[in-house]
Amino acid sequence: xxxxxxxxxxxxxxxxxxxxxxxxxxxxxxxxxxxxxxxxxxxxxxxxxxxxxxxxxxxxxxxxxxxxxxxxxxxxxxxxxxxxxxxxxxxxxxxxxxxxxxxxxxxxxxxxxxxxxxxxxxxxxxxxxxxxxxxxxxxxxxxxxxxxxxxxxxxxxxxxxxxxxxxxxxxxxxxxxxxxxxxxxxxxxxxxxxxxxxxxxxxxxxxxxxxxxxxxxxxxxxxxxxxxxxxxxxxxxxxxxxxxxxxxxxxxxxxxxxxxxxxxxxxxxxxxxxxxxxxxxxxxxxxxxxxxxxxxxxxxxxxxxxxxxxxxxxxxxxxxxxxxxxxxxxxxxxxxxxxxx
Amino acid sequence: xxxxxxxxxxxxxxxxxxxxxxxxxxxxxxxxxxxxxxxxxxxxxxxxxxxxxxxxxxxxxxxxxxxxxxxxxxxxxxxxxxxxxxxxxxxxxxxxxxxxxxxxxxxxxxxxxxxxxxxxxxxxxxxxxxxxxxxxxxxxxxxxxxxxxxxxxxxxxxxxxxxxxxxxxxxxxxxxxxxxxxxxxxxxxxxxxxxxxxxxxxxxxxxxxxxxxxxxxxxxxxxxxxxxxxxxxxxxxxxxxxxxxxxxxxxxxxxxxxxxxxxxxxxxxxxxxxxxxxxxxxxxxxxxxxxxxxxxxxxxxxxxxxxxxxxxxxxxxxxxxxxxxxxxxxxxx
Numbered sequence: 001x002x003x004x005x006x007x008x009x010x011x012x013x014x015x016x017x018x019x020x021x022x023x024x025x026x027x028x029x030x031x032x033x034x035x036x037x038x039x040x041x042x043x044x045x046x047x048x049x050x051x052x053x054x055x056x057x058x059x060x061x062x063x064x065x066x067x068x069x070x071x072x073x074x075x076x077x078x079x080x081x082x083x084x085x086x087x088x089x090x091x092x093x094x095x096x097x098x099x100x101x102x103x104x105x106x107x108x109x110x111x112x113x114x115x116x117x118x119x120x121x122x123x124x125x126x127x128x129x130x131x132x133x134x135x136x137x138x139x140x141x142x143x144x145x146x147x148x149x150x151x152x153x154x155x156x157x158x159x160x161x162x163x164x165x166x167x168x169x170x171x172x173x174x175x176x177x178x179x180x181x182x183x184x185x186x187x188x189x190x191x192x193x194x195x196x197x198x199x200x201x202x203x204x205x206x207x208x209x210x211x212x213x214x215x216x217x218x219x220x221x222x223x224x225x226x227x228x229x230x231x232x233x234x235x236x237x238x239x240x241x242x243x244x245x246x247x248x249x250x251x252x253x254x255x256x257x258x259x260x261x262x263x264x265x266x267x268x269x270x271x272x273x274x275x276x277x278x279x280x281x282x283x284x285x286x287x288x289x290x291x292x293x294x295x296x297x298x299x300x301x302x303x304x305x306x307x308x309x310x311x312x313x314x315x316x317x318x319x320x321x322x323x324x325x326x327x328x329x330x331x332x333x334x335x336x337x338x339x340x341x
Numbered sequence: 342x343x344x345x346x347x348x349x350x351x352x353x354x355x356x357x358x359x360x361x362x363x364x365x366x367x368x369x370x371x372x373x374x375x376x377x378x379x380x381x382x383x384x385x386x387x388x389x390x391x392x393x394x395x396x397x398x399x400x401x402x403x404x405x406x407x408x409x410x411x412x413x414x415x416x417x418x419x420x421x422x423x424x425x426x427x428x429x430x431x432x433x434x435x436x437x438x439x440x441x442x443x444x445x446x447x448x449x450x451x452x453x454x455x456x457x458x459x460x461x462x463x464x465x466x467x468x469x470x471x472x473x474x475x476x477x478x479x480x481x482x483x484x485x486x487x488x489x490x491x492x493x494x495x496x497x498x499x500x501x502x503x504x505x506x507x508x509x510x511x512x513x514x515x516x517x518x519x520x521x522x523x524x525x526x527x528x529x530x531x532x533x534x535x536x537x538x539x540x541x542x543x544x545x546x547x548x549x550x551x552x553x554x555x556x557x558x559x560x561x562x563x564x565x566x567x568x569x570x571x572x573x574x575x576x577x578x579x580x581x582x583x584x585x586x587x588x589x590x591x592x593x594x595x596x597x598x599x600x601x602x603x604x605x606x607x608x609x610x611x612x613x614x615x616x617x618x619x620x621x622x623x624x625x626x627x628x629x630x631x632x633x634x635x636x637x638x639x640x641x642x643x644x645x646x647x648x649x650x651x652x653x654x655x656x657x658x659x660x661x662x663x664x665x666x667x668x669x670x671x672x673x674x
Contacts, residue, residue: 132414162407
């Protein structure tokens with residue numbers, strides 16, 4: 001199967017699809033929040049509300065076979081890649097029908113069929129995996145581009161600099177996307193980083209790097225399309241810093257009392273869904289009626305996903321130790337290092 | 342015609358395994374520090390750059406976490422990386438990649454991705470390399486479900502187990518011993534694989550079971566010779582892999598001898614010897630005539646001074662003393 005790289009600027013159908021994906025992420029995350037508050041989702045739940053433009057702008061600029069990796073705030077990437085909302089919500093609820101059979105949960109979605117290589121929980125820890133996916137592409141002579149999204153907090157982890165270095169050294173087909181939402185949990189960037197901008201760090205390793213408005217979905221798409229073009233056609237790594245803002249706390253357990261109300265309101269005024277809706281209305285790409293119909297359709301999709309997840313069976317207990325190894329030595333339901341006769 | 346198989350060193354046995362598997366499967370590639378032009382810090386990869394080229398024998402920057410993670414990603418994409426970490430000591434820098442990623446990915450994502458990779462690294466003490474370059478970390482890796490842990494003691498096992506590791510679909514921690522690279526012995530041919538999870542009896546005996554792996558096998562065998570001169574006949578068993586662990590072979594021997602000593606170059610607390618002894622207590626309690634004795638490195642950071650280092654590392658005399666204790670004898674009695 002061959003794929004054509006998407007154009008830097010989408011056509012009208014493309015723009016409608018992007019708006020739908022952004023709306024789906026927003027509504028899905030809101031419902032996930034409700035499910036968490038109702039006690040049906042456990043563990044951590046990191047919502048991407050506010051970051052929809054960064055996610056959808058990115059995914060819409062890629063080919064479906066470009067390997068994508070993300071952080072633990074990754075429901076949006078899976079949705080944008082076309083993963084079944086039912087399977088995602090079921091994973092969040094820890095059900096057998098979940099995308100990862102209930103083994104991963106909110107932080108560890110993967111959809112291999114859509115080249116979504118997963119959400120990872122250790123800050124910066126997935127970046128070398130993306131480098132390996134790029135390595136494998138070049139090893140086999142493929143033309144895919146490995147794309148990895150991580151936060152500005154991860155950019156302070158040493159292993160990310162190691163990856164910049166190897167990508168620059170070996171000219172690997174990888175795009176680093178630094179989603180700068182300006183806070184590492186509750187710590188603002190100015191208290192965590194010596195310099196305001198993060199993209200120059202990649203530039204220091206001979207990687208073409210720049211920064212765009214991560215709240216503007218079209219700007220993100222254009223930048224990521226160019227970065228992917230560099231990696232695909234010119235065989236050079238690239239790095240784009242997406243300046244954005246998350247509207248919720250770090251996770252559901254963060255009451256978000258540290259950030260100033262004025263600051264939050266200032267960023268809410270630039271809500272990526274609101275501003276993109278204005279573009280669509282202003283250019284006559286969608287009218288109010290069409291938008292309302294789309295939103296209603298998405299509400300149905302999300303409600304259906306939640307109902308499916310809630311009605312799904314739990315993971316059978318005898319599956320506990322299934323899948324620890326691809327090539328197991330045992331059929332031990334509890335898991336054991338011992339070889340059983 | 343020679344009257345037996347040619348003997349090769351442990352180092353060259355590993356080299357043969359790498360070469361044969363790279364010839365067999367073009368998805369196998371090697372990556373690590375100084376493994377190409379420099380032939381590897383311990384010369385295990387000698388000649389492979391010339392034969393397979395820079396695409397498949399890759400010199401890396403000094404960036405263990407980064408290239409270990411790169412290997413994991415390449416494995417997820419279906420390649421079979423063999424990552425050399427120059428020594429196990431530097432694996433500590435890559436521990437997040439090994440524990441948080443390599444061991445978890447298959448399970449955590451519901452089986453959607455596999456990590457068919459090998460991480461080779463030598464460890465052990467004995468060359469006056471002092472505290473930061475003398476680790477035996479078998480216990481740390483064996484602690485982690487999702488990894489396989491392999492500890493060859495002979496050239497034959499080094500070759501056969503490495504071939505099995507490269508063909509395995511899971512992440513394999515392949516722990517070599519710096520002290521064994523020059524050890525000579527026969528090796529198998531291209532199709533001789535040594536399976537995981539099969540312990541081997543290195544020396545049969547009836548009075549006491551001594552369990553040892555990697556370089557400690559040779560220490561235990563030397564002790565067995567000394568003990569034989571004293572009329573004590575010990576059985577030496579090499580587990581060869583700790584994940585999976587062939588407890589049955591160990592336990593069968595202990596039930597026969599009713600006494601056991603576990604030798605391990607690592608530290609004593611929550612170590613390999615402690616873990617193996619616990620399994621044996623669970624499996625053989627009613628057969629034991631004495632507490633299981635452990636022989637470990639001293640519970641200290643490895644010192645530099647030669648006499649202190651030798652005092653810290655398990656010696657044949659320590660094994661002899663432990664066997665005497667297990668037999669209820671005073672040393673030298």
